[in-house]
Amino acid sequence: MQPGSITPSPESPDPHSQEPELSTALLYHVGQKFDEVCQLKQGKNSNLSSAKILEMMKTNNLDNASTHSLLNVLNGILDESIQRRNGEVPQNIAHLLKMIVQEIDERISTQVEHIKNQNNHIKASEERYQARTRLLETLATGASEETQIVMNQLQHIKVEKAKMQDREKLGEQDIVRLMKEKENSDLAVLALKEELDRMKINHAENCLHLATRANNVTLEFEERLKETENLLTESRNKARELEAISESKVHSWKKKEHKYHKFIGFQFQALRELRLASGSIKKEIINTQRNWQGEIKILGKKLKGLTDAAENYHMVLAENRKLYNEVQDLKGNIRVYCRIRPFLPGQSEQQTTIEYIGENGELLVANPSKQGKDGRRMFKFNKVFGPAASQEEVFLDTQPLIRSVLDGYNVCIFAYGQTGSGKTYTMSGPNASSEEDWGVNYRALNDLFLMSRNRRNTFMYEVGVQMVEIYNEQVRDLLTNDGSQKRLGIWTTSQPNGLAVPDASMHAVKSTADVLELMQIGQMNRAVGATALNERSSRSHSVLTVHVRGVDLETGVTLRGSLHLVDLAGSERVDRSEATGDRLKEAQHINKSLSALGDVIFALAQKSPHVPYRNSKLTQVLQSSLGGQAKTLMFVQLNPDLASYSETVSTLKFAERVSGVELGAARSNKEGKDVRELMEQVASLRDTITKKDEEIERLLMLKDLRTQHPNLSNEKRGRSLAKHASSSPSRAILGVHSHHSRKMSSGRSFRSTDKAASDQDNCSEYSDQQSETGSQQSLDDFRQQKEFLPPSKLAIRDSSQNFLEDAELLAFGNGDSEERLSDISDSGLSMGTETDGSMCSIVEFTLFPEAVKPAETTEQMPVPGSRIPRPLQKHTQTGSTHLASKSSSKASTSSRKSSSGQGTGSSTKQPKRWQ
Numbered sequence: 001m002q003p004g005s006i007t008p009s010p011e012s013p014d015p016h017s018q019e020p021e022l023s024t025a026l027l028y029h030v031g032q033k034f035d036e037v038c039q040l041k042q043g044k045n046s047n048l049s050s051a052k053i054l055e056m057m058k059t060n061n062l063d064n065a066s067t068h069s070l071l072n073v074l075n076g077i078l079d080e081s082i083q084r085r086n087g088e089v090p091q092n093i094a095h096l097l098k099m100i101v102q103e104i105d106e107r108i109s110t111q112v113e114h115i116k117n118q119n120n121h122i123k124a125s126e127e128r129y130q131a132r133t134r135l136l137e138t139l140a141t142g143a144s145e146e147t148q149i150v151m152n153q154l155q156h157i158k159v160e161k162a163k164m165q166d167r168e169k170l171g172e173q174d175i176v177r178l179m180k181e182k183e184n185s186d187l188a189v190l191a192l193k194e195e196l197d198r199m200k201i202n203h204a205e206n207c208l209h210l211a212t213r214a215n216n217v218t219l220e221f222e223e224r225l226k227e228t229e230n231l232l233t234e235s236r237n238k239a240r241e242l243e244a245i246s247e248s249k250v251h252s253w254k255k256k257e258h259k260y261h262k263f264i265g266f267q268f269q270a271l272r273e274l275r276l277a278s279g280s281i282k283k284e285i286i287n288t289q290r291n292w293q294g295e296i297k298i299l300g301k302k303l304k305g306l307t308d309a310a311e312n313y314h315m316v317l318a319e320n321r322k323l324y325n326e327v328q329d330l331k332g333n334i335r336v337y338c339r340i341r342p343f344l345p346g347q348s349e350q351q352t353t354i355e356y357i358g359e360n361g362e363l364l365v366a367n368p369s370k371q372g373k374d375g376r377r378m379f380k381f382n383k384v385f386g387p388a389a390s391q392e393e394v395f396l397d398t399q400p401l402i403r404s405v406l407d408g409y410n411v412c413i414f415a416y417g418q419t420g421s422g423k424t425y426t427m428s429g430p431n432a433s434s435e436e437d438w439g440v441n442y443r444a445l446n447d448l449f450l451m452s453r454n455r456r457n458t459f460m461y462e463v464g465v466q467m468v469e470i471y472n473e474q475v476r477d478l479l480t481n482d483g484s485q486k487r488l489g490i491w492t493t494s495q496p497n498g499l500a501v502p503d504a505s506m507h508a509v510k511s512t513a514d515v516l517e518l519m520q521i522g523q524m525n526r527a528v529g530a531t532a533l534n535e536r537s538s539r540s541h542s543v544l545t546v547h548v549r550g551v552d553l554e555t556g557v558t559l560r561g562s563l564h565l566v567d568l569a570g571s572e573r574v575d576r577s578e579a580t581g582d583r584l585k586e587a588q589h590i591n592k593s594l595s596a597l598g599d600v601i602f603a604l605a606q607k608s609p610h611v612p613y614r615n616s617k618l619t620q621v622l623q624s625s626l627g628g629q630a631k632t633l634m635f636v637q638l639n640p641d642l643a644s645y646s647e648t649v650s651t652l653k654f655a656e657r658v659s660g661v662e663l664g665a666a667r668s669n670k671e672g673k674d675v676r677e678l679m680e681q682v683a684s685l686r687d688t689i690t691k692k693d694e695e696i697e698r699l700l701m702l703k704d705l706r707t708q709h710p711n712l713s714n715e716k717r718g719r720s721l722a723k724h725a726s727s728s729p730s731r732a733i734l735g736v737h738s739h740h741s742r743k744m745s746s747g748r749s750f751r752s753t754d755k756a757a758s759d760q761d762n763c764s765e766y767s768d769q770q771s772e773t774g775s776q777q778s779l780d781d782f783r784q785q786k787e788f789l790p791p792s793k794l795a796i797r798d799s800s801q802n803f804l805e806d807a808e809l810l811a812f813g814n815g816d817s818e819e820r821l822s823d824i825s826d827s828g829l830s831m832g833t834e835t836d837g838s839m840c841s842i843v844e845f846t847l848f849p850e851a852v853k854p855a856e857t858t859e860q861m862p863v864p865g866s867r868i869p870r871p872l873q874k875h876t877q878t879g880s881t882h883l884a885s886k887s888s889s890k891a892s893t894s895s896r897k898s899s900s901g902q903g904t905g906s907s908t909k910q911p912k913r914w915q
């Protein structure tokens with residue numbers, strides 16, 4: 001508010017009634033405070049005269065009084081005038097009033113002007129703010145509304161102002177109305193002022209707020225701007241980096257492109273060269289093809305030659321085998337190797353009997369206790385192995401024989417010597433688990449498997465194993481699991497498959513491991529026997545038989561070979577000692593069998609027509625592998641101890657006997673003795689021939705009887721035969737071999753049905769009993785009687801006991817029996833038996849059941865039951881068959897010779913067929 005501005009007062013003092021007082025007060029206060037004067041006028045100095053007030057107002061500057069005071073004064077004057085003078089206004093008062101009104105007008109106009117200025121200023125501000133508001137309208141939403149209100153108010157003020165102006169004009173004409181209007185306008189102005197102040201304050205606040213916000217926004221914008229600038233800088237840097245990278249890449253790509261261009265150029269160059277090369281290669285290929293065609297034609301011709309050669313290959317192989325066999329033959333089919341075992345721990349090496357071992361099989365034994373010639377003896381064998389010889393060295397000299405088995409030959413290897421001389425060591429070895437210690441048995445089988453594997457492209461081999469023990473002339477299977485002590489029968493004749501003990505279990509083996517396992521079982525079974533029968537292993541023969549069948553894959557020809565590996569019982573001469581009872585019996589059996597073995601080997605070495613196989617179980621079992629084209633090797637085992645000197649000499653003599661004749665070296669020295677033994681053999685041979693002739697005669701008679709009296713009963717036929725036999729002692733031998741004959745189907749298995757097995761057992765047992773007594777008796781008888789009785793009588797006497805029974809059985813047709821077991825005929829033991837091949841094909845080797853019997857073998861099929869020797873026929877390469885045929889041929893020849901030479905009664909009755 002301007003100083004001296006009008007402040008209207010509702011209560012104006014009456015200037016006329018209060019004139020003296022008013023004048024006094026005005027005077028008193030003029031120059032000091034006009035407002036106070038007015039107040040005095042209104043209250044206490046209401047009687048102040050107008051003149052005085054006028055004068056006071058003249059003297060005092062109205063400019064210093066407030067508008068309100070002036071209006072109060074004006075109102076007071078007017079009121080006083082109305083009350084005192086009845087509406088007449090004195091001159092001075094009117095003048096005063098005029099002055100006051102003028103003053104008020106001036107002031108109002110000043111105010112209006114001021115307001116206008118303010119309005120203009122506000123408008124300008126408003127416009128400025130509006131501009132700013134428009135700029136910041138997004139930020140200041142509320143500000144626009146306030147501005148609108150302000151605008152409205154301003155508008156209203158304008159209207160009011162116009163009204164005021166109108167009122168001012170009207171006020172000139174009508175003071176009262178003007179005063180009122182002035183009063184209203186004052187009020188309005190006041191309100192407006194207040195409003196304006198408020199607005200100003202609000203506006204200032206708004207402005208401040210807006211400015212603050214504007215600052216904030218500006219700051220924010222600046223920050224954002226800075227950020228944007230940073231981002232821009234960064235992106236520029238990145239862009240620069242990218243540009244640098246792209247530039248380097250472009251550079252490298254350009255380099256690569258350059259390289260590729262160079263490479264492609266090089267490739268093109270190479271391609272051109274390759275094209276040239278391929279052209280020249282094509283030309284070369286065409287040339288080569290031409291050359292090849294030429295070469296292929298030549299090759300074709302050569303191939304044809306090779307095919308022809310291959311076709312002959314098997315012939316060459318066969319030839320090879322033949323030659324090999326011939327070489328073996330040249331070496332001698334019976335070989336004797338001597339082996340001296342080392343001293344055992346605890347034995348004194350000073351006391352040795354071995355004085356010299358030559359490289360060519362010479363052996364000098366000496367008895368230090370005897371002087372001169374008697375104290376030394378020289379022997380010669382195929383080979384002598386000293387105490388240091390290893391198992392392998394021993395086997396190396398044995399190997400060629402074993403390989404013959406694969407070529408279809410039968411081989412027999414046995415160890416002979418006194419107890420403890422190393423027979424088992426040589427044959428089996430001390431320890432089966434150590435390959436180095438393996439004896440001949442394991443090594444032989446190992447070698448067989450090795451060879452069969454090597455030949456697998458030309459031959460297919462099958463191998464079967466049997467293992468039996470011969471104790472007191474009883475044969476027992478060592479490979480049964482049932483632990484039975486069953487006695488087994490033996491074929492009387494040599495079988496083509498080398499199978500002599502059909503009831504012994506046969507085990508197919510495919511590897512050495514299988515053999516090891518089986519032999520362990522065998523050793524265990526033998527050990528069981530040993531516990532029960534007191535050192536039985538030393539007193540029994542163990543025979544391991546390996547059967548081999550090979551089929552030639554090219555020709556289909558079957559070869560059969562068998563290998564007997566025999567660990568003989570101790571050969572010490574217990575009979576000379578004072579042994580009695582079981583010991584004596586054992587010793588006698590051992591002596592008998594060893595003596596029989598010697599006889600057989602001797603006979604074979606002598607190429608004797610008769611080989612006394614049937615003199616012992618041992619020789620019967622080994623029959624197929626002794627003689628003929630079979631190869632025999634004997635290990636003579638020696639104990640170097642001085643205490644064993646006499647046994648050593650005895651053993652060596654036996655060995656010498658076996659080997660000497662064949663080798664010839666020692667023959668001249670032993671001629672006298674050999675001749676004597678030969679004579680014995682001849683005697684035995686005569687017996688056999690006689691027996692055979694008589695049997696033939698008997699069979700012929702039987703046949704005649706059948707033809708002449710077909711309706712005659714078997715019983716009667718038997719009686720008739722018996723009568724005939726009693727009338728002719730020489731005929732009594734007939735039928736001896738028949739009473740135990742049994743019928744067996746030709747293809748039966750070794751393991752027959754239970755019934756058959758039990759039958760066979762009975763048969764075997766019975767025969768063994770017979771054999772035991774018979775053979776023992778015969779051994780003694782033979783030794784005693786052969787010196788006194790003619791051989792034919794000996795045979796007749798032995799056989800006649802069983803004649804009646806035999807004749808009866810024969811009469812019942814058992815003469816048709818397809819097989820005969822040797823023990824059946826033991827009751828009629830004679831020192832000779834024919835090695836007749838007539839039965840050879842009856843029992844098929846069932847280990848190889850699929851085998852087709854070769855045509856050659858079937859050609860040998862005899863008339864069932866016939867024991868008539870056949871002329872030599874074509875046969876297979878089977879060792880046994882060779883043996884059988886050869887023997888039978890020899891037998892028949894000798895038979896003819898003896899029958900004519902000896903002039904026995906029966907010889908005159910030779911059947912025509914036989915001749």
Ligand SMILES: Nc1ncnc2c1ncn2[C@@H]1O[C@H](COP(=O)(O)OP(=O)(O)OP(=O)(O)O)[C@@H](O)[C@H]1O
Nearest residue numbers: 341342418419420421422423424425430537538570
């Ligand atoms: N060449 C050898 N080297 C080392 N030791 C041996 C040799 N030969 C035999 N022996 C040993 O001699 C002992 C008797 O040998 P072995 O049992 O083989 O004799 P044997 O003739 O089989 O006796 P038996 O007739 O009682 O069966 C054994 O202890 C054996 O190991």
